[in-house]
Amino acid sequence: MISTYWQNIKSAFSTSLSGLKTTFKHFVEARHVHKPVGISSPDYFNQDKGIMTLSYPHESLPIPDNGRYKLHNEIDDCIVCDKCAKVCPVDCIDIEPIRAVSEIGKTSDGTSKRIHAAKFDIDMAKCCFCGLCTTVCPTECLTMTKSFDFSEYDVDDHTYSFATMTPLEILTKKKELEEFEASKKKTQEAAAPKTERKADSEPSAEKKKPAKPVFRPRPMIKKKKDGDA
Amino acid sequence: MEMLEILFYIIGALACISAGFILFTKNILYAAFALVVTLLCIAALYIFSNAEFIAVSQIMIYVGGIIVLIIFGIMLTAKIRDEKALVGSHNRFLAFASSAAIFVMLISVIGTINFTQYQAVTGSNLHKIGEGIMTDYLLPFELMAVLLLVALIGATAIASKKEGGTS
Amino acid sequence: MIPIELYFNLSAFLFAVGLGIVITRKNAIFVLMGIELMLNAANINFVAVSQSESGLLEGQFFALFVIVIAAAEAAVGLAIVLKVYSYFKTIDLDRVNELKG
Amino acid sequence: MSTIIFFLPYLLIVVIFAVYGERKISAFIQDRLGPMEVGYYGILQSIADLLKLIQKEDIVPKAADKKLFLVAPILIFVIVFAGFSLLPVTSSWHGATAETGIFFLLAIVSLDVIGIIMAGWASNNKYALLGAVRSAAQIIAYEVPLTLSVLCVIVLTQTLDLQTISYQQGIWVNQVEPDSVNYLFGLMSIGIDITNVGGILSWNVVRMPFLFLVWVIFFIASLAECNRAPFDLPEAESELVAGFQTEYSGFRWSIIMLAEYGMMLLVSILGVILFYGSWNTPFPNIGSFKLAEWTGGLPGTTSGNILSAFWLISKTSLMIFLQMWVRWTFPRVRIDQLMSIGWKYLTPFALFFLLLCGVWRLLMI
Numbered sequence: 001m002i003s004t005y006w007q008n009i010k011s012a013f014s015t016s017l018s019g020l021k022t023t024f025k026h027f028v029e030a031r032h033v034h035k036p037v038g039i040s041s042p043d044y045f046n047q048d049k050g051i052m053t054l055s056y057p058h059e060s061l062p063i064p065d066n067g068r069y070k071l072h073n074e075i076d077d078c079i080v081c082d083k084c085a086k087v088c089p090v091d092c093i094d095i096e097p098i099r100a101v102s103e104i105g106k107t108s109d110g111t112s113k114r115i116h117a118a119k120f121d122i123d124m125a126k127c128c129f130c131g132l133c134t135t136v137c138p139t140e141c142l143t144m145t146k147s148f149d150f151s152e153y154d155v156d157d158h159t160y161s162f163a164t165m166t167p168l169e170i171l172t173k174k175k176e177l178e179e180f181e182a183s184k185k186k187t188q189e190a191a192a193p194k195t196e197r198k199a200d201s202e203p204s205a206e207k208k209k210p211a212k213p214v215f216r217p218r219p220m221i222k223k224k225k226d227g228d229a
Numbered sequence: 230m231e232m233l234e235i236l237f238y239i240i241g242a243l244a245c246i247s248a249g250f251i252l253f254t255k256n257i258l259y260a261a262f263a264l265v266v267t268l269l270c271i272a273a274l275y276i277f278s279n280a281e282f283i284a285v286s287q288i289m290i291y292v293g294g295i296i297v298l299i300i301f302g303i304m305l306t307a308k309i310r311d312e313k314a315l316v317g318s319h320n321r322f323l324a325f326a327s328s329a330a331i332f333v334m335l336i337s338v339i340g341t342i343n344f345t346q347y348q349a350v351t352g353s354n355l356h357k358i359g360e361g362i363m364t365d366y367l368l369p370f371e372l373m374a375v376l377l378l379v380a381l382i383g384a385t386a387i388a389s390k391k392e393g394g395t396s
Numbered sequence: 397m398i399p400i401e402l403y404f405n406l407s408a409f410l411f412a413v414g415l416g417i418v419i420t421r422k423n424a425i426f427v428l429m430g431i432e433l434m435l436n437a438a439n440i441n442f443v444a445v446s447q448s449e450s451g452l453l454e455g456q457f458f459a460l461f462v463i464v465i466a467a468a469e470a471a472v473g474l475a476i477v478l479k480v481y482s483y484f485k486t487i488d489l490d491r492v493n494e495l496k497g
Numbered sequence: 498m499s500t501i502i503f504f505l506p507y508l509l510i511v512v513i514f515a516v517y518g519e520r521k522i523s524a525f526i527q528d529r530l531g532p533m534e535v536g537y538y539g540i541l542q543s544i545a546d547l548l549k550l551i552q553k554e555d556i557v558p559k560a561a562d563k564k565l566f567l568v569a570p571i572l573i574f575v576i577v578f579a580g581f582s583l584l585p586v587t588s589s590w591h592g593a594t595a596e597t598g599i600f601f602l603l604a605i606v607s608l609d610v611i612g613i614i615m616a617g618w619a620s621n622n623k624y625a626l627l628g629a630v631r632s633a634a635q636i637i638a639y640e641v642p643l644t645l646s647v648l649c650v651i652v653l654t655q656t657l658d659l660q661t662i663s664y665q666q667g668i669w670v671n672q673v674e675p676d677s678v679n680y681l682f683g684l685m686s687i688g689i690d691i692t693n694v695g696g697i698l699s700w701n702v703v704r705m706p707f708l709f710l711v712w713v714i715f716f717i718a719s720l721a722e723c724n725r726a727p728f729d730l731p732e733a734e735s736e737l738v739a740g741f742q743t744e745y746s747g748f749r750w751s752i753i754m755l756a757e758y759g760m761m762l763l764v765s766i767l768g769v770i771l772f773y774g775s776w777n778t779p780f781p782n783i784g785s786f787k788l789a790e791w792t793g794g795l796p797g798t799t800s801g802n803i804l805s806a807f808w809l810i811s812k813t814s815l816m817i818f819l820q821m822w823v824r825w826t827f828p829r830v831r832i833d834q835l836m837s838i839g840w841k842y843l844t845p846f847a848l849f850f851l852l853l854c855g856v857w858r859l860l861m862i
Contacts, residue, residue: 009842016827026528051528052528237402245409257426264433271439275440280446283439286463289600294470294637295432301633302425302477320419324415328416332408332411344399355597355657357453373461387476388474
């Protein structure tokens with residue numbers, strides 16, 4: 001009974017002092033501040049004392065180059081194959097293709113481009129960062145970048161448009177396609193026998209349908225922000 | 230009138246007003262806080278009469294101790310919601326008559342006293358009080374200490390929850 | 397200096413008020429407060445007299461003892477009030493009228 | 498000249514810097530940066546907070562007792578601030594000449610309960626009332642060891658006047674008590690006269706070395722009196738939201754905060770006066786190096802005033818730092834632990850040291 005009393009006093013003093021010592025050590029070590037050094041740096045584990053906090057907007061840890069954050073589409077390399085939109089589990093990619101009358105160019109890896117992208121929108125507000133779209137992309141034009149800080153005041157601003165075509169270009173391309181289809185039909189009508197004609201005319205009629213909503217005004221046409229910190 | 234006297238009248242009036250407030254208020258908690266004001270005013274009057282030690286004792290024991298006890302008593306026996314903090318009064322006529330009679334009697338008796346022999350002096354009397362407590366008034370002082378201890382234990386024993394008066 | 401009559405008159409008034417509180421109030425704690433007020437009124441007289449030239453410190457000693465004993469009285473008194481409250485569920489002195497506990 | 502004209506602005510400045518300092522100290526102890534955005538290194542953060550608090554609406558809960566609710570914070574502050582009226586600032590500038598200085602300060606500390614209970618009751622909120630009752634129980638319980646530890650010093654100094662106690666701990670003691678002699682450790686039998694050496698050797702903790710342990714008791718009890726961590730049960734935010742201040746907002750809440758920091762400052766200054774030499778310099782006179790005279794300054798002169806105020810303020814700031822350091826080190830104690838620390842450990846030891854101090858005093862004469 002009595003011995004526990006004295007033991008309590010002893011332990012109270014020793015634990016209090018060790019606690020005070022610990023906190024004072026940290027207080028003194030607050031002279032050191034952690035540098036924004038990434039995990040890839042060899043001296044990442046050498047900074048074991050001092051202030052851990054980074055004053056974030058002013059400084060931030062370097063992101064590895066293979067970070068999986070904001071999606072980016074290199075539209076010059078895109079062949080508008082629509083695979084990414086199909087594989088996306090949350091349907092955040094919205095593509096409107098216009099078939100070109102002829103090959104319009106080549107991507108950097110040599111694939112020929114045959115479809116214009118009238119619209120290539122990615123809604124990053126919906127994106128779940130699974131990265132499936134980047135795996136299926138045949139030309140590797142759709143990639144995930146290391147830019148992670150792209151907060152906006154309006155959720156609509158999270159829709160990023162990668163298509164570079166102007167409304168006028170879209171109209172011209174559509175007209176070109178229509179003319180091409182019409183001329184193709186004529187040549188086909190002229191060349192093909194009558195029985196085949198019916199079967200052939202149907203897909204062309206189908207093709208015409210999506211051409212109807214020629215241009216929808218997009219309120220959120222916005223320059224892609226360069227969010228790399 | 231000099232400054233000190235004006236101050237005395239103000240404090241005396243404050244003491245009377247707050248005491249009157251205790252008499253007429255219905256809310257018991259307001260009464261307790263009015264009693265705080267009265268007791269503090271009385272402490273100030275002690276300082277006027279060159280009794281600093283008594284004044285501080287008054288603040289310490291009365292205001293810091295007894296009033297806190299009383300407020301605790303009020304809190305444990307009344308609730309702010311169900312109007313129990315409001316307390317009525319009775320025997321008003323009897324009370325008025327007897328207090329007025331006592332007041333008049335006291336005032337008339339005080340009027341007959343010759344106060345000229347009591348000339349106030351200033352100066353420290355703290356050491357005298359200390360010496361007095363340890364010499365001439367040692368027995369009452371010790372008895373007071375014992376009484377306080379007994380009262381403390383008694384109060385705990387009475388207020389403890391156990392039935393049958395053990396402890 | 398302040399004439400001693402003033403202290404005495406003030407003390408007489410406070411005593412009368414304290415008496416009034418003790419008589420009119422039904423609540424036990426109110427009555428206790430009235431008693432404290434009366435004790436204080438007496439104390440004022442003791443202290444006022446003790447400032448005289450002959451150094452009658454007896455008045456201050458008496459006041460000191462009164463203050464301390466009032467503390468003891470309040471402690472015991474409030475303990476009793478709490479006990480009464482737990483038994484009668486009221487501290488209205490008119491309704492606490494049974495002797496058999 | 499009244500010390501109020503010094504203490505009112507000083508208290509405000511101390512509160513502003515203490516709030517900032519508390520945030521920074523807590524941040525550094527926890528390896529954080531603390532406020533960084535407002536001003537250089539966040540130095541204007543507490544001023545921004547103050548502006549925010551003043552702008553806020555003064556809300557009175559519907560079920561609250563309006564009059565008491567509005568008065569309570571002001572009462573708390575007034576009571577705490579009354580304590581400052583007695584403290585000395587410099588060697589020749591002191592507050593009210595009260596013979597019963599310390600006794601009055603202890604009374605002030607116990608008066609504070611009234612305001613807290615008033616705030617807790619008037620809020621008409623369970624948490625507020627629980628916090629107020631806890632606070633009252635705690636303050637009354639810890640008044641006993643606090644008073645006893647102060648009494649240990651009083652036994653040695655033989656006076657209740659704060660300015661006399663201050664003079665006794667330096668080389669100017671003969672200005673208030675002619676012909677008194679200070680011996681090393683206060684012991685006449687050692688026979689080393691240090692009346693003219695002064696410095697740290699004449700501080701109360703050195704005059705009676707056991708007073709350091711008494712100061713530990715005083716410090717713990719004063720933490721409990723200020724309701725500061727680890728004894729901040731009345732405002733235990735994890736259980737009682739904010740205790741008796743739950744319902745307060747804006748200006749009135751900042752008044753309560755001001756009173757809390759005022760209480761910290763009050764007990765810090767009191768601790769410095771009683772144990773650590775008040776406004777006296779820590780450097781003693783060594784031979785012809787009159788360090789105590791150079792760094793202390795003759796009372797009454799300009800340099801004396803400035804230097805003594807500097808020593809008092811810097812020592813007090815150190816004490817406040819200590820309080821903050823303790824706050825950010827220890828977790829909150831439980832209510833039963835609190836009571837057992839107060840009654841079973843601090844009070845008996847304070848009584849024992851009181852006896853020891855009495856014996857020491859007998860050796861001093």
